[in-house]
Amino acid sequence: xxxxxxxxxxxxxxxxxxxxxxxxxxxxxxxxxxxxxxxxxxxxxxxxxxxxxxxxxxxxxxxxxxxxxxxxxxxxxxxxxxxxxxxxxxxxxxxxxxxxxxxxxxxxxxxxxxxxxxxxxxxxxxxxxxxxxxxxxxxxxxxxxxxxxxxxxxxxxxxxxxxxxxxxxxxxxxxxxxxxxxxxxxxxxxxxxxxxxxxxxxxxxxxxxxxxxxxxxxxxxxxxxxxxxxxxxxxxxxxxxxxxxxxxxxxxxxxxxxxxxxxxxxxxxxxxxxxxxxxxxxxxxxxxxxxxxxxxxxxxxxxxxxxxxxxxxxxxxxxxxxxxxxxxxxxxxxxxxxxxxxxxxxxxxxxxxxxxxxxxxxxxxxxxxxxxxxxxxxxxxxxxxxxxxxxxxxxxxxxxxxxxxxxxxxxxxxxxxxxxxxxxxxxxxxxxxxxxxxxxxxxxxxxxxxxxxxxxxx
Amino acid sequence: xxxxxxxxxxxxxxxxxxxxxxxxxxxxxxxxxxxxxxxxxxxxxxxxxxxxxxxxxxxxxxxxxxxxxxxxxxxxxxxxxxxxxxxxxxxxxxxxxxxxxxxxxxxxxxxxxxxxxxxxxxxxxxxxxxxxxxxxxxxxxxxxxxxxxxxxxxxxxxxxxxxxxxxxxxxxxxxxxxx
Numbered sequence: 001x002x003x004x005x006x007x008x009x010x011x012x013x014x015x016x017x018x019x020x021x022x023x024x025x026x027x028x029x030x031x032x033x034x035x036x037x038x039x040x041x042x043x044x045x046x047x048x049x050x051x052x053x054x055x056x057x058x059x060x061x062x063x064x065x066x067x068x069x070x071x072x073x074x075x076x077x078x079x080x081x082x083x084x085x086x087x088x089x090x091x092x093x094x095x096x097x098x099x100x101x102x103x104x105x106x107x108x109x110x111x112x113x114x115x116x117x118x119x120x121x122x123x124x125x126x127x128x129x130x131x132x133x134x135x136x137x138x139x140x141x142x143x144x145x146x147x148x149x150x151x152x153x154x155x156x157x158x159x160x161x162x163x164x165x166x167x168x169x170x171x172x173x174x175x176x177x178x179x180x181x182x183x184x185x186x187x188x189x190x191x192x193x194x195x196x197x198x199x200x201x202x203x204x205x206x207x208x209x210x211x212x213x214x215x216x217x218x219x220x221x222x223x224x225x226x227x228x229x230x231x232x233x234x235x236x237x238x239x240x241x242x243x244x245x246x247x248x249x250x251x252x253x254x255x256x257x258x259x260x261x262x263x264x265x266x267x268x269x270x271x272x273x274x275x276x277x278x279x280x281x282x283x284x285x286x287x288x289x290x291x292x293x294x295x296x297x298x299x300x301x302x303x304x305x306x307x308x309x310x311x312x313x314x315x316x317x318x319x320x321x322x323x324x325x326x327x328x329x330x331x332x333x334x335x336x337x338x339x340x341x342x343x344x345x346x347x348x349x350x351x352x353x354x355x356x357x358x359x360x361x362x363x364x365x366x367x368x369x370x371x372x373x374x375x376x377x378x379x380x381x382x383x384x385x386x387x388x389x390x391x392x393x394x395x396x397x398x399x400x401x402x403x404x405x406x407x408x409x410x411x412x413x414x415x416x417x418x419x420x421x422x423x424x425x426x427x428x429x430x431x432x433x434x435x436x437x438x439x440x441x442x443x444x445x446x447x448x449x450x451x452x453x454x455x456x457x458x
Numbered sequence: 459x460x461x462x463x464x465x466x467x468x469x470x471x472x473x474x475x476x477x478x479x480x481x482x483x484x485x486x487x488x489x490x491x492x493x494x495x496x497x498x499x500x501x502x503x504x505x506x507x508x509x510x511x512x513x514x515x516x517x518x519x520x521x522x523x524x525x526x527x528x529x530x531x532x533x534x535x536x537x538x539x540x541x542x543x544x545x546x547x548x549x550x551x552x553x554x555x556x557x558x559x560x561x562x563x564x565x566x567x568x569x570x571x572x573x574x575x576x577x578x579x580x581x582x583x584x585x586x587x588x589x590x591x592x593x594x595x596x597x598x599x600x601x602x603x604x605x606x607x608x609x610x611x612x613x614x615x616x617x618x619x620x621x622x623x624x625x626x627x628x629x630x631x632x633x634x635x636x637x
Contacts (some may be wrong), residue, residue: 007474021498021602143588155537175570179538182574186600187497193597209578210585215482215495216512217581219505224577225514228570231523242559346567354479424544443498445602449475 009448015108016291024292029187029194030442031287032434040286046429051423058416059134067137069413069428076389076396078406081135083388084418086243087229087271088128088425089169090384094237094272095121096176097181103225108155109300111447116429116438117276118180123428124275125173127421132165134417161245168242175235179228182221185211240268243325253330254338254395257322263315263443270308270354273301274380279373279429280355283438292439295368302367305380309358313389316355330400341405343394346386353383415434466637467492467609468620469596470629475501478604481627482507485608488623492609496590496599519569519575526568526636531561589635607635 062069072079095117102110133142145166147156156163188208195201237244244264247255284293323331338347357379360366393408472478478495485493486507494505532556540606543551550610590596599605608620
């Protein structure tokens with residue numbers, strides 16, 4: 001009987017040497033099936049669960065009392081809720097970008113980070129979708145945004161970017177969910193086949209839909225997955241463009257600008273990659289995934305952050321230039337108020353964190369330094385939130401007529417909803433890493449095979 | 459005869475993707491029909507070796523996208539021009555550029571959902587049980603083992619001859635799969 005040795009991975013940067021189909025499978029699957037409910041995980045779970053409870057209590061209180069509990073006023077009607085919405089939906093862009101765009105470009109470094117990045121996308125986009133609904137005032141009528149046969153014989157206003165928005169966000173949520181789930185099917189089958197307890201076999205078995213890895217099934221599966229990637233790529237671009245149009249279509253000085261759609265997309269990828277790093281670094285640390293999520297992955301993500309940082313710095317410059325070039329005193333005033341007015345500290349925080357700090361990524365030593373990466377990625381998250389705050393609040397608080405001006409001060413409820421949503425996000429992510437494989441096992445097996453071919457080819 | 463009828467196929471287990479690929483090619487050149495190959499990841503060239511040329515997923519995706527797009531555009535046109543026209547400063551009712559975003563989004567949604575549904579339906583999924591799941595080693599098909607299954611496609615299917623032929627490929631094990 002022939003004894004062909006099991007293929008063992010070669011070191012190709014994005015995957016370290018010495019892993020076989022079996023050892024990769026066991027490593028990732030046993031992190032979920034083999035217990036691992038450590039005290040550390042329970043503490044994190046308890047903290048985020050408490051935060052989630054506070055978040056839902058705050059939502060309940062908002063429903064009872066109304067949006068007057070926030071610091072919103074006229075003209076700053078949007079406040080934190082819409083700022084948070086744009087921030088979260090931006091974070092929710094990197095996952096699909098990594099999964100879809102990098103798949104089309106055949107980038108091997110996507111393989112071990114796509115799964116959790118997609119989960120991140122899904123949770124972030126879901127939380128983002130909550131905020132406009134919370135902000136509706138009468139949130140129980142949110143379904144009026146959708147076209148449905150109704151006794152009032154009314155239709156949505158198709159010319160409104162807010163209606164485009166609900167189409168874009170709900171499509172994005174559904175397609176991201178489907179993309180993520182289809183990617184999970186082979187791994188759910190692995191979990192079904194490796195689970196020891198009947199309960200887990202039944203649950204993972206039902207979710208795996210009877211997958212058994214037949215070659216024709218794989219062929220159709222790959223075809224569908226590639227098509228989903230091709231469809232999701234323009235979708236990612238369209239979603240944040242539509243979000244940008246929510247602003248750009250209005251005549252308010254500070255955001256009536258054609259640069260907004262591309263500027264928002266770049267900002268979304270920037271904050272999304274920052275969040276990927278913020279999550280990847282603890283994930284590889286706690287699950288000992290250093291052979292799968294290597295310095296090469298972190299390095300590539302840092303490079304993409306550098307590129308997108310430069311694009312948004314350019315966008316800031318174009319915004320300033322266009323304000324002066326327009327000759328509109330309202331545009332010029334809004335711009336100068338941004339630099340020197342009430343919210344100037346927020347502007348300079350944004351500028352330093354988004355445009356100056358990421359320049360450290362020009363140096364390879366920084367890109368390969370885990371502590372520096374984690375710190376910068378968190379600063380960038382803060383910087384991007386500041387940017388959303390400025391667009392929503394600062395632009396609105398000084399519009400045309402001084403008699404209409406008003407300052408915005410966040411209340412404790414504003415902060416509760418912001419930090420509560422972050423806790424909810426962390427809570428969902430903690431559940432995800434305990435219940436589903438955080439790395440695509442099937443694709444890692446494929447990478448083991450490819451790593452051998454790559455080494456033979458050189 | 460009852461034995462043949464109660465048989466799903468004869469299953470051979472291999473250690474590597476290359477062995478499976480060679481086995482599939484050998485089965486094809488031996489003129490065998492009803493060849494199924496199972497792998498824990500998509501093996502390049504395996505479906506080609508099986509002569510797979512099914513285009514149902516891309517076609518369904520195209521149709522799903524077109525239906526989603528046309529349907530959404532029609533809905534907006536009907537709503538804004540026929541059902542509830544509003545004259546806002548003399549602007550045209552059929553203001554098509556404003557109808558593009560929703561049309562685009564639902565084109566993507568229709569195509570994506572159809573792609574997944576077509577993939578599942580063409581693969582015969584979801585399926586709660588399958589004869590192969592009862593086989594002792596088959597749980598490794600989602601871990602590190604590769605399987606070739608020869609189905610009784612014709613009436614004169616000879617189990618012993620098939621077993622013997624599979625043994626010539628030097629698999630780890632050969633077993634009969636009851637239906």
